[in-house]
Structure formats: structure tokens, C-alpha cells
Amino acid sequence: MDANIPVLFRTYPSRETHSGCRIWEAARATSAAPTFFKRIKIGREQPFIDGGLGRNNPSRVVLDEANTLFRDRPIGCLVSIGTGHAGIISIKKPGFLQQVFPMDVVEALKAILTDCEATHEDMQRLFANSSNLYFRLNVEQGMQGIGLSEWEKLANVEAHTAQYMKRKEVDEKLASVVNAIKFPKTQVTVEQLGMGISLIN
């Protein structure tokens, strides 16, 4: 498969709509996390694998899509919510895993680790001159020990999140987010931000 072409599953009409796809198929494809579930084929397409495309933080993709759909309209704000998982997925030593899982899956796992924060840094640069348009919320502390499949730790996730939201700077950021959503500014379009080139790449 070509892991370099991201596929967007849209619920609205577009020139590139993935026609004929069902809700459950899209949900299944986007949860095909490497080593967790096998890949899924939809129609005659290639199998899908989640997270292998370096698009685990979809901010850039969203801006590009918004630019296509609403070209002349100003951007109200972009709120990016992380899962607090950066750094938790450890790659097992070579051996059993690498014999069982194809190499592109192992590569996909590595990509997730660096992808999210790099995109956040790109966004900070892109919005450097536009205050209160871009916000990133991510519970950095406490989630490291919680694996993707550890459903019995949901209460811990809740506790760490509550702790995070109590922090003064986070509380202030949330107030700014609410303000930006309620009273959107109208001074800049995605195109004006976007340096005139496609943001995907």
C-alpha cells in the first residue's frame, strides 16, 4: 500500500467524496491502529491503516480542507485537542514483533510518536502573528502510563484531565477558546495564513 496518501472520510459532499462508504466502515478504518486491529478494505480500495500517514494531528489537513470549502471566509479559530498519548507507544525490541508485523506497520508506529508535536509547532509558526486563533489542549502529564487498550483506566484519564484543566494557564486558555468561539474574529482567511501553498506535505 502507499502509506503516503491520506484518505479523508467526509460526511458531506466534495469532489473527492469516498462514495458508498458506510459509517461503520469509516469508524473501523480510522481505528485500524497498527498492531491493534487488522486493516480494513473498503470496496475495491487498498487496505486502510490508521495513523501510518503522519496525520495523527490533523490540523494541517483541516486548514487545507477549510481553504477548499470556504476560501473567502475568515477563520474563527482552530482548536486542537490532543489525546495526551505522545510518547507512550514503545516499540518492542526486534524479534517476535517484527517477524509478525510487516515493516510498514512498525514504521507507522514510529511516525505517530513525532508527528503530533511537530504539527503543533508548525501551527504555532503559522499563527504566530494572529493572536487567539489557534489553541492546543493536551494533557501532557500522567497519561504516559496509560496504554491505548487499557479501558479499565478510564477513571485515571478523567482524573488527570480534571487536574490539567485546573491549572491556571489552562483555565485562562479555555476562557480564550470560549471567547474565540462565541465572538469569532474576521480578519484573516486560511489562504492569507497559508503562504499560498498547499498545507498538506
Add this chain to the structure above:
Amino acid sequence: MLGRLRMDVDTAIDYYDDLAKQVFSASKRWPGDGKFKATKLEELIKSAVGHVTGDPEQPLLEIGDTSVCRT
């Protein structure tokens, strides 16, 4: 769940909690291409889609009201 199915946050958490419990509590005996059963995951997603929309095979593309949030 929040997007196409338009669940409220509390309902989405309830569905996720139940789904995660059922999917991740039983790992496959031979992991092969994935540690957990994709068929179980599929069954639970379809059931959630069926509950909310009335049809487990509901298409992703939403026809009609264009004023609603695009996801």
C-alpha cells in the same frame, strides 16, 4: 460519535466505555495482524450506528441539511 452520529459528550463516553471494555478485554490467542478482534469491534460499531440512526449500514455521506457541522 460526536461528528456524524451527533452524540452528546456524555453519551459518547458511555458508548466508548462499553465498546473499549468489550473489545480490549479479550485479546486474540494468535495475534497475527492485530492483537484484538476486529470482528468484535465491527459488531459494536454497527450496533452503535444502528441505535442512533436506525440502520447499522447507514452511509457516511449525510444528505439534506447543509447548515449542520461538517465532519
